[in-house]
Amino acid sequence: MNLKEFAARIGLSPTTVSRAMSGYPEVRPETRARVLEAAERLGYRPNSSAQRLATGRAGAIGIVFQGGGRFGPHSSEFMGGLSTRLQRDGIDILVSTVETGEEEEAAYRRLAASKRVDAVIVHTPACTDARIALLQTLGLPFIVHGRSTAKTPFAFLDIDNFCAIETATTHLADLGHRRIALINGDTASTYAHDRDEGYRRTLAARGLPFDPALVGQGEFTDENGFRLMQAFLALPSPPTAVIAGSMMSALGAMRAIRIAGLTVGEDVSLIAHDDVFPYLSPENLVPAVTTTQSPIRAAGERIGDMALHLLQGAAPETLQEVWPVEFLVRGSTGPAPPL
Numbered sequence: 001m002n003l004k005e006f007a008a009r010i011g012l013s014p015t016t017v018s019r020a021m022s023g024y025p026e027v028r029p030e031t032r033a034r035v036l037e038a039a040e041r042l043g044y045r046p047n048s049s050a051q052r053l054a055t056g057r058a059g060a061i062g063i064v065f066q067g068g069g070r071f072g073p074h075s076s077e078f079m080g081g082l083s084t085r086l087q088r089d090g091i092d093i094l095v096s097t098v099e100t101g102e103e104e105e106a107a108y109r110r111l112a113a114s115k116r117v118d119a120v121i122v123h124t125p126a127c128t129d130a131r132i133a134l135l136q137t138l139g140l141p142f143i144v145h146g147r148s149t150a151k152t153p154f155a156f157l158d159i160d161n162f163c164a165i166e167t168a169t170t171h172l173a174d175l176g177h178r179r180i181a182l183i184n185g186d187t188a189s190t191y192a193h194d195r196d197e198g199y200r201r202t203l204a205a206r207g208l209p210f211d212p213a214l215v216g217q218g219e220f221t222d223e224n225g226f227r228l229m230q231a232f233l234a235l236p237s238p239p240t241a242v243i244a245g246s247m248m249s250a251l252g253a254m255r256a257i258r259i260a261g262l263t264v265g266e267d268v269s270l271i272a273h274d275d276v277f278p279y280l281s282p283e284n285l286v287p288a289v290t291t292t293q294s295p296i297r298a299a300g301e302r303i304g305d306m307a308l309h310l311l312q313g314a315a316p317e318t319l320q321e322v323w324p325v326e327f328l329v330r331g332s333t334g335p336a337p338p339l
Helices: 003-010 014-021 029-042 048-055 073-087 101-114 130-138 161-174 190-205 222-233 247-259 296-311
Strands: 060-066 092-098 119-123 142-145 155-159 180-184 215-217 241-244 269-274 290-293 320-323 326-328
Touching: 003 014, 003 029, 014 029, 060 073, 060 101, 073 092, 073 119, 073 296, 092 101, 101 130, 119 130, 119 296, 130 142, 142 296, 155 161, 155 190, 155 296, 161 180, 161 190, 161 241, 161 269, 161 290, 161 326, 180 190, 180 222, 180 247, 190 215, 215 222, 222 241, 222 247, 241 247, 247 269, 296 320
Parallel strands: 060 092, 060 119, 119 142, 142 155, 155 320, 180 215, 180 241, 241 269, 269 290
Antiparallel strands: 290 326
16 A cells, blocks of 8 residues: 555554654654554555655665775674664665775765765764764764764764773783783774773783783784784783784684694683674683673664664764673683793
8 A cells, every 4th residue: 555545544644654654753652653553564665765755864874884895794793783773664774885085085975965865874983083074064964883083063872992901901910911912903993092092001000011012903804813913922022911802803813822832811811802793602712702792783773773863853962872891701811821
C-alpha cells in the first residue's frame, strides 16, 4: 500500500505518518510508536523518493574514508554497529572513499551541495581537524568519532584513551617494570596523542624515564606490531613490558616475543587495547591477554543513535560523550623478571 492508503488505514494524516516514520521531534512519542507498530504489523514500507519529498530529508548518513577503501577490522566493526542502528529507522549509509585530504574535502562539499545525506560521520579526527570547521561552514550536520579542538561546539563520542594507557602503564609499573614500550598510532590523531600523553605522564609520576626508542607508531596491523616489537627487543636494554594499541598489533608483538625465544607474561608482559572483535578473543589466546577494552561496534551503534538525535533538533553540545574503558587483567602480565 502507498502512504495515503496506509495513513487512512490507521486514521492519521499522510503528513503525520511521514513525519513519525522520519523521527521528527514534533511528533509525540506515542504517535510515533503507534505508526511504527502498525507499519510492522501491516508490512508497510515507505517509498524513499516520496518520503524525501515529504520530509525534505535524504534518509541517508554519509561517511568518507581516506585511503582508497582499504577497510581494516576496526572500520568494519564500527560500520557494522552504525548500520545496525540506522537500519532500524530505515536510514541508509552512503560511503565514499578517497586517497587524499584534498579529495576528502571535495567529497564533503559534494555531499553538502547535492543534499544526498542528512548528516555525516567524521572518524579518526586530528588534534586540530580542518574537516570540523569545514562542515560547520557548510552547515552539514555531523558527529565525530573521537575528539578535536574547535571554536564552535560539536557532537562527538570518544573513549578515554588517556585513562586507558594511564591504567595500563600504572599496572605494569606496579608489577615492577621499568622499561615499558608503547605501540601507538599516529600522534597527529587525537586518540594516539591522548594515549601518548597518558603513557608519558604516568612514567613521570612513577619516576620512570621516557625513552623515545621504546615508542613506535603506525597502523594497527599484525605486521607492524611484529616489526616494532622486534626493534624493541633488539635494543641494548630491551623492554620487559609492552602496551599494544590494538589486538591486531598485539598479535604481531606476541609473535616477535616468541621468535626471540621469550615467554609472554614471564619474560615480557603485554597489555593490548581490545576493540572487541568477534573473531579475536583475548581470553582465548595463550596466554590470555590483559586488555583495556571498549567495543567499537557499540560505539558505531551509539553514534548512529546520536546522529538521529541531532537530526531531530538536539543541540550538538548536548551530544558529547566520553566512555570509560574497562581494564581486564589476564595471564599476559606478570612481575618484572629479575635483573
